Amino acid sequence: MLSETVVTQILENAFQWFVVVDKECRILYINEDYCKFLEVDKEEAIGMPVDKVIENTKMHEVVTTGKEHIASPHFIKGTYMLANRVPLLVNGEIVGAFGSVIFRDMSDWNLLSSHVKTTMEKIHQENTLTLHATKLEDIKGSSQAIRSLKETIQMIAPSDLPVLIQGESGTGKELIASSIVERSTRSTKAFVKINCAAIPAELLELELLGDESIKTSGRLHQAAGGTLFIDEIGAMPMIVQAKLLRKLQEVEDVRIIAATNRPLQTLIAQQKFREDLYYRLQAITLRIPPLRERMEDLPELAETFLRYYQQKAGKRLLQLSTDTRKFMEKYHWPGNVREVQNVIQAAVYLSHSDWIEPTALPDSITNYQAKNQAYHGTLQEELENLEKQIISQTLHEIKDKTLVAERLGLSRSTLYEKIKKYNL
Numbered sequence: 001m002l003s004e005t006v007v008t009q010i011l012e013n014a015f016q017w018f019v020v021v022d023k024e025c026r027i028l029y030i031n032e033d034y035c036k037f038l039e040v041d042k043e044e045a046i047g048m049p050v051d052k053v054i055e056n057t058k059m060h061e062v063v064t065t066g067k068e069h070i071a072s073p074h075f076i077k078g079t080y081m082l083a084n085r086v087p088l089l090v091n092g093e094i095v096g097a098f099g100s101v102i103f104r105d106m107s108d109w110n111l112l113s114s115h116v117k118t119t120m121e122k123i124h125q126e127n128t129l130t131l132h133a134t135k136l137e138d139i140k141g142s143s144q145a146i147r148s149l150k151e152t153i154q155m156i157a158p159s160d161l162p163v164l165i166q167g168e169s170g171t172g173k174e175l176i177a178s179s180i181v182e183r184s185t186r187s188t189k190a191f192v193k194i195n196c197a198a199i200p201a202e203l204l205e206l207e208l209l210g211d212e213s214i215k216t217s218g219r220l221h222q223a224a225g226g227t228l229f230i231d232e233i234g235a236m237p238m239i240v241q242a243k244l245l246r247k248l249q250e251v252e253d254v255r256i257i258a259a260t261n262r263p264l265q266t267l268i269a270q271q272k273f274r275e276d277l278y279y280r281l282q283a284i285t286l287r288i289p290p291l292r293e294r295m296e297d298l299p300e301l302a303e304t305f306l307r308y309y310q311q312k313a314g315k316r317l318l319q320l321s322t323d324t325r326k327f328m329e330k331y332h333w334p335g336n337v338r339e340v341q342n343v344i345q346a347a348v349y350l351s352h353s354d355w356i357e358p359t360a361l362p363d364s365i366t367n368y369q370a371k372n373q374a375y376h377g378t379l380q381e382e383l384e385n386l387e388k389q390i391i392s393q394t395l396h397e398i399k400d401k402t403l404v405a406e407r408l409g410l411s412r413s414t415l416y417e418k419i420k421k422y423n424l
């Protein structure tokens with residue numbers, strides 16, 4: 001136990017000014033610095049009603065309502081200060097309140113805000129983590145598929161060969177295209193993009209190929225000397241495909257990287273894609289498997305997005321709880337890496353503690369397991385597994401065991417027995 005003398009020294013040397021009142025709002029303690037500012041004698045102030053010593057005080061509101069005031073503006077001696085006021089409780093009953101001044105005036109506040117600003121700028125400069133992933137090193141994942149993809153990129157990037165990237169939506173086709181450009185001899189030249197699915201069919205030809213009669217250059221021309229990334233090429237109308245092929249034969253030096261989420265061979269079979277254009281584009285074909293076929297990449301991807309969004313949100317170190325990881329591992333991720341990114345981003349903002357619990361995941365993920373889980377144990381074993389999971393998750397969410405017992409409709413002793421049984 002700290003002696004009274006030590007406690008007094010700590011209180012007196014605290015940066016903040018503060019006051020403690022009893023439930024009648026009489027001052028029990030006020031520190032020396034605060035008294036100096038208020039121009040009152042400390043010995044005289046102690047025992048006096050707080051509103052006689054501190055103008056515009058709101059301590060009585062806290063004592064009456066039991067509600068805390070955080071960073072509440074307090075006008076005193078011609079200036080606004082910021083104050084925190086919290087009720088003091090003994091056995092759940094209000095016995096008084098503690099008030100402290102966190103910013104004594106605007107100059108305190110300006111000083112702090114300037115410190116915060118420069119520190120945050122420094123953190124941002126040091127923070128090399130970016131989600132504008134464009135380089136080979138930004139491609140995360142250690143699955144065989146990703147490793148050999150990265151090896152192939154290193155080999156083919158310096159050439160001028162056209163590349164066709166095939167993969168479901170959100171698998172990282174644009175990222176792969178950028179990393180090829182970045183490793184190529186054209187990295188400092190134009191890198192022009194066009195998304196065939198995002199531009200109405202009737203405008204696509206003009207956008208892509210331009211029109212000399214109205215002196216409009218298309219993106220193909222703009223990419224001269226550099227690279228043209230044609231996203232969703234499978235959505236390009238046949239007529240534009242024919243014109244593109246013709247232009248490619250005459251046009252200046254452009255490297256084409258095309259991407260598609262539908263296999264072009266299927267579109268050729270359906271007569272929706274020209275075979276001659278396909279052969280012109282696919283000198284090198286890179287296939288990115290969907291995430292569900294390379295689930296070993298999930299932890300690294302989740303970690304990358306977690307660190308990024310945690311820093312962006314200015315939160316402390318966040319971790320995925322074991323249950324959350326389990327749900328994520330069982331899910332099939334139809335939106336691939338982009339879906340992981342979105343789920344983690346939302347979870348970071350939805351989490352109140354240092355752990356991301358399954359409650360921060362969308363229902364599509366938490367319900368998915370329930371629908372698709374294969375059961376291998378006896379009914380008794382499976383029921384016990386589920387019971388363990390429910391109790392463990394509720395304990396993570398609500399720390400207070402009495403409240404957990406209440407929520408689950410158990411007596412406290414039954415809850416304790418189960419905690420012991422399941423080693424929670």
Ligand SMILES: Nc1ncnc2c1ncn2[C@@H]1O[C@H](COP(=O)(O)OP(=O)(O)OP(=O)(O)O)[C@@H](O)[C@H]1O
Nearest residue numbers: 133138139140141169170171172173174175337338
């Ligand atoms: N292996 C990876 N490592 C790190 N980030 C990745 C990886 N794959 C994808 N991403 C990120 O996921 C997001 C989606 O990727 P991208 O836009 O490249 O996908 P896409 O296949 O082009 O999607 P769409 O077909 O819908 O246009 C981007 O933020 C990208 O940086």
